[in-house]
Amino acid sequence: MIKMQNVSKTFDRFKAIENVNLSIQKGSIYGLIGSNGAGKTTLIKLLAGIYLQDQGSVTIEEELVFENLSLKERVFYIPDQPYFLPQYTTKQMAQFYKSIYPTWSDERFQTLVAWFELDMKKRIHTFSKGWQRQAAFILALSAKPDVLILDEPMDGLDPVVRKKVKNLLIQDVADREMTILISSHNLREIEDICDHIGIIHKGNLLIEKELDELKSDVHKVQVAYKDGVPEQLLSKLNVLHTEKRGSVFLCIVRGKEEEIIGQIQKTKPVLLDLLPLTLEEIFIYEMGDIGYAINNIMVE
Ligand SMILES: Nc1ncnc2c1ncn2[C@@H]1O[C@H](COP(=O)(O)OP(=O)(O)OP(=O)(O)O)[C@@H](O)[C@H]1O
Numbered sequence: 102m103i104k105m106q107n108v109s110k111t112f113d114r115f116k117a118i119e120n121v122n123l124s125i126q127k128g129s130i131y132g133l134i135g136s137n138g139a140g141k142t143t144l145i146k147l148l149a150g151i152y153l154q155d156q157g158s159v160t161i162e163e164e165l166v167f168e169n170l171s172l173k174e175r176v177f178y179i180p181d182q183p184y185f186l187p188q189y190t191t192k193q194m195a196q197f198y199k200s201i202y203p204t205w206s207d208e209r210f211q212t213l214v215a216w217f218e219l220d221m222k223k224r225i226h227t228f229s230k231g232w233q234r235q236a237a238f239i240l241a242l243s244a245k246p247d248v249l250i251l252d253e254p255m256d257g258l259d260p261v262v263r264k265k266v267k268n269l270l271i272q273d274v275a276d277r278e279m280t281i282l283i284s285s286h287n288l289r290e291i292e293d294i295c296d297h298i299g300i301i302h303k304g305n306l307l308i309e310k311e312l313d314e315l316k317s318d319v320h321k322v323q324v325a326y327k328d329g330v331p332e333q334l335l336s337k338l339n340v341l342h343t344e345k346r347g348s349v350f351l352c353i354v355r356g357k358e359e360e361i362i363g364q365i366q367k368t369k370p371v372l373l374d375l376l377p378l379t380l381e382e383i384f385i386y387e388m389g390d391i392g393y394a395i396n397n398i399m400v401e
Contacts, residue, residue, distance in 0.1 A: 102127055103148065103248065103280065108157035110143055117143040119304040120157070125297065127162075128278035130270065132295035134288050140304040141284040142181065142252055148282065149178040149250050161248060174202055177246035181253040183237035191221040191236045195243065202244040210243035217265070230257040238266055242273060249273075251283045255290050267294050292380035300384070312380070319383050320358055324365060325349045325372035337364045341386040353378070353386045 103125040110118040118140050125131045135141045146152040147159050150166040150173060159166045166172060185194055191214070199205040214221050217235050225236050234257055241249060249270070255263050271294065273279040285291045288298075292312075299309045319341065324334070330350050335343070338361060342353040349372065354361050358375065365373055 102162060103282070104158070104160045104163075105144075105147070106158045106160075108147060108154045108159060110147060110152060110154050117304050118147065118154075121301075121304075121306045123299060123306055123309060125280060125282060127280050128274055129297055130274060130281045130283065130295045131297045131299060132288075132291045133282060133284040133299050133301060134286070134291075135284070135301035136286055139286075139301045141286075141301060143304075144301065145178070145250055145252050145282065145284055149176060151178075175204070175247040176250065177202070177241045177244050177248070178250040179234075179237045179241055179252065179254060181256065183233055185225040185233070185236070188224055188226070190224055191219060191239065194225065194236070194240055195221070198240055198244050202246065204245040206243055206245055209245065210239065213239040213242060213269075217262075231259060231262065234258055235262060235266075238269070242269060245273075245277070245279075247279060249279055249281045251281065253285055254283055255285065270294065288381050288384065289379065298380070315380075315383050316378070317358075318355055319378060319386060320354050320356070320361055321376040321378045321382070322352050322354060322361065322365065323349055323372065323374040323376055324352070324368075324370040326368070326370055331368045334365065334368050337367075353382070 103123075105121050105123040108118060108121045108123075109116060121144065123144075133141055133144065143152065147154055148166065150159075150169060153167045161172055161176065164172050166176075186197060189197070195205075195207075195210050199207070217239060219232070219235060219239060225233055228236060234254070238254075254266070258266065270281055274281060283291050283295065292298075295312060297309065297311050298315075300307045324330075325348050335352075338352070339355040340352050341355055344351040362373070362375070
């Protein structure tokens with residue numbers, strides 16, 4: 102378990118992180134979402150042991166992270182701009198990481214290089230941005246860390262590579278309970294991979310939620326009636342939002358799916374459809390009061 106307790110970090114009197122409490126279960130994929138400047142990179146650097154907090158504690162499996170070398174051998178961090186030693190090829194970087202990570206696997210490295218069709222003998226700085234990121238993923242996954250920390254990992258990757266990377270990450274979580282923290286300014290980009298989401302805004306963690314819990318609790322229903330919407334429809338349901346689209350009435354409702362359907366069927370609609378909700382919609386409707394912050398995060 103990764104834990105931040107009451108953590109604050111200040112730069113020249115500017116509070117970049119303020120009293121953050123966060124917990125990430127082993128084997129989970131945690132999405133840290135926030136707009137530009139929200140504090141994601143600062144929080145990640147605190148978790149990776151690069152920054153020391155001014156207040157509070159940052160632990161992985163109850164060990165303090167900062168200046169903990171043996172713990173760092175189990176944590177791999179890919180920054181928003183992956184770093185490689187100057188003039189190094191992927192093969193040379195592999196040797197470098199092999200000397201740092203006791204869990205490094207040559208076999209995995211060879212498999213991943215072949216899978217991504219990467220030229221491991223070419224100097225990494227000559228690669229395109231997307232290829233550099235792919236090289237960073239190959240190296241990170243070959244190190245087989247217990248904890249993988251990714252800052253804006255999908256930036257610059259095409260959709261096919263994104264899918265490949267997501268599949269690999271999920272596979273490592275399933276096979277050996279790796280824990281992943283992914284930061285992004287775009288909820289949509291990572292919603293299909295995370296099981297927990299934390300939203301950060303102006304240095305504060307506004308909310309931390311399990312996705313299944315969120316998804317099973319809010320539903321989007323589309324209904325239509327012959328003679329207008331009956332009043333009892335709304336009174337019996339916990340409605341978060343309604344919208345009229347021609348003769349069709351759209352509601353976002355909180356509650357159990359079967360109970361909602363049961364209630365609506367009693368009103369004898371001529372049309373009743375349950376539509377999928379995106380994570381973005383769930384956040385907007387569930388957290389009306391902090392919607393202003395969420396809206397910032399919904400970058401097209
Ligand atoms: N080394 C630093 N010195 C001074 N201020 C900093 C430093 N690092 C971050 N900050 C400030 O802390 C705030 C949070 O920055 P951070 O990089 O953590 O945000 P972010 O959520 O990662 O943003 P982005 O999505 O734009 O990368 C910003 O206002 C930033 O200017």
